[in-house]
Amino acid sequence: MQKIISAVQTRLADQFTIANEPIASIDLMERASVAFVSRFIEEVPLKTTMIAVYCGVGNNGGDGLAIARLLAAKSYMNVKVIILQHSFKTTIDFEENLRRVQQLKLPVHIFQSEDVLPIETSEVIIDAILGSGLNKPLEGSLKKWVEQLNQQKKHVIAVDIPTGMFADEPNSADSVVVKTDLVISFQRPKLNFLLPESASVIKRWHVVDIGLDEHFIQSCESELALIEEKDIQSILKKRDNFSHKGTYGHSLIIAGQEETMGAALLTAEACLNTGSGLTTAYVPSLGLVALNTRLPEVMAAIGEVDKIQWEKYSAVAIGPGLGTDDHSIEILKSTLKNFRGPCVFDADALNVLSADSSLLDLVPEQSVLTPHVKEFDRLFGAHENWTQRVKTMQKESTERELIIVLKNRYTLIASPTGMIYFNLTGTPAMASGGMGDVLTGIIVSLLAQGYSAIQAAMAGVYLHGKAGNELEELGYSVIPASKLARRINKTIGKVRSTK
Numbered sequence: 001m002q003k004i005i006s007a008v009q010t011r012l013a014d015q016f017t018i019a020n021e022p023i024a025s026i027d028l029m030e031r032a033s034v035a036f037v038s039r040f041i042e043e044v045p046l047k048t049t050m051i052a053v054y055c056g057v058g059n060n061g062g063d064g065l066a067i068a069r070l071l072a073a074k075s076y077m078n079v080k081v082i083i084l085q086h087s088f089k090t091t092i093d094f095e096e097n098l099r100r101v102q103q104l105k106l107p108v109h110i111f112q113s114e115d116v117l118p119i120e121t122s123e124v125i126i127d128a129i130l131g132s133g134l135n136k137p138l139e140g141s142l143k144k145w146v147e148q149l150n151q152q153k154k155h156v157i158a159v160d161i162p163t164g165m166f167a168d169e170p171n172s173a174d175s176v177v178v179k180t181d182l183v184i185s186f187q188r189p190k191l192n193f194l195l196p197e198s199a200s201v202i203k204r205w206h207v208v209d210i211g212l213d214e215h216f217i218q219s220c221e222s223e224l225a226l227i228e229e230k231d232i233q234s235i236l237k238k239r240d241n242f243s244h245k246g247t248y249g250h251s252l253i254i255a256g257q258e259e260t261m262g263a264a265l266l267t268a269e270a271c272l273n274t275g276s277g278l279t280t281a282y283v284p285s286l287g288l289v290a291l292n293t294r295l296p297e298v299m300a301a302i303g304e305v306d307k308i309q310w311e312k313y314s315a316v317a318i319g320p321g322l323g324t325d326d327h328s329i330e331i332l333k334s335t336l337k338n339f340r341g342p343c344v345f346d347a348d349a350l351n352v353l354s355a356d357s358s359l360l361d362l363v364p365e366q367s368v369l370t371p372h373v374k375e376f377d378r379l380f381g382a383h384e385n386w387t388q389r390v391k392t393m394q395k396e397s398t399e400r401e402l403i404i405v406l407k408n409r410y411t412l413i414a415s416p417t418g419m420i421y422f423n424l425t426g427t428p429a430m431a432s433g434g435m436g437d438v439l440t441g442i443i444v445s446l447l448a449q450g451y452s453a454i455q456a457a458m459a460g461v462y463l464h465g466k467a468g469n470e471l472e473e474l475g476y477s478v479i480p481a482s483k484l485a486r487r488i489n490k491t492i493g494k495v496r497s498t499k
């Protein structure tokens, strides 16, 4: 698990590393710039590319100057430096790197506040104007310059963070930020890279290790963390000799209506392929033929709700394609009343819960809720931005002792301990109907196999995304959910075998 730290904590990590490694501040800047350049070269391999490095006068600008020098040393022939003198308060490391650049005789153009920037002729712009030191929205000449750069639609690569973007607090909707194709960021992604609002200014981001003290970072107080593969490997148990289907639990999936049987099938198929010992689907009788034909391993439960033998099941998933009519409400109420084991609430189950908060209050502790953003807002109220949603997740999860999985490009998982885990696996190729049903099937299967609710949510979300990444690598530009429901089996095997 990697802690995500704030801009303030990053500065402390920087100072701690300088004092304790020990390393001179200028050498840490050099190390960061070398790390940037090694990734930059992969992105822009052509040495004749015309590159303009836009620098501020703080340490982000200092990085920019060092990067310009390092690129020239790597035989990039057309590197120039533009210094935007937005302030006369330069840093020592900026001054030292300026001296080194001037010795090399690289072209350096300095612009003062009142100056108008000429049209940029370079193909690539490196944005080293401001980094994590941003303490207010861009205004005045800086704002004007950045607006002008954005209009030119160049290939822009930012150093650490796009100029004008806060690392860990929301930018207002009208604030001006450098629009980037790639951000090469230091040591950790910033919180805001992981929230959807960043999409308008960041196409891709990549983190490079600059050797900040990891022990210090991991000991920082932070309730935000990134899930890593090794966390999932330590969760996944191997299937023991002499184990049998009874060892791996019995999942009940309550899903589907006549027109939405596909949701039930996808959930059941994913559940089966994730290793639930037995899987039963409670579906309308009209769905029996489809279920028996498509998934012979899955048993069907049909008929009156009060005939369900709840004690047979180790875990229940309720909601995909269930509808919100009276019958669906009755099934949900019965589940809340009768089932004592772990439960996943998804899709229409969440819609019913949001329409009746007294039912939401009955959701047992340690249940897993898997809303997408609209379902989340229906459950917990409208939000102005994602920073607010992160706070709400944290509050609702700790107060209600629930695991909340807020599905997104980087899915967030809130634990009742107050921690928020971000998952980085997955791909936009997974943005297709039925993907959520598959995730629900994976999570309920893990619950039935005896994993705790937080383990099932974390492993489920990670493996779901990883299966998507693997399919994309196999050439799928869009991934049908059924494809992923079948792939998950292999993904689990691979993650477990690399233990």
Ligand SMILES: NC(=O)C1=CN([C@@H]2O[C@H](COP(=O)(O)OP(=O)(O)OC[C@H]3O[C@@H](n4cnc5c(N)ncnc54)[C@H](OP(=O)(O)O)[C@@H]3O)[C@@H](O)[C@H]2O)[C@H](O)CC1
Residues within 6 Å of the ligand: 010, 011, 014, 028, 029, 032, 056, 057, 058, 059, 060, 061, 062, 063, 086, 087, 089, 091, 129, 130, 131, 132, 133, 134, 135, 136, 137, 138, 139, 142, 159, 160, 161, 186, 187, 212
């Ligand atoms: N910590 C690390 O991992 C390392 C970071 N490096 C690089 O350093 C930057 C952070 O550098 P810093 O000098 O702290 O800050 P910036 O360069 O981002 O900003 C410089 C100053 O600009 C002023 N400021 C802030 N907001 C605005 C604004 N909206 N308009 C105008 N000016 C602004 C502010 O000064 P004040 O006097 O106004 O307070 C900033 O201090 C980090 O991103 C990395 O790129 C190291 O090189 C390696 C280690």
Ligand SMILES: [K+]
Residues within 6 Å of the ligand: 060, 127, 128, 129, 130, 131, 158, 159, 160, 161, 162, 163
């Ligand atoms: K920057």
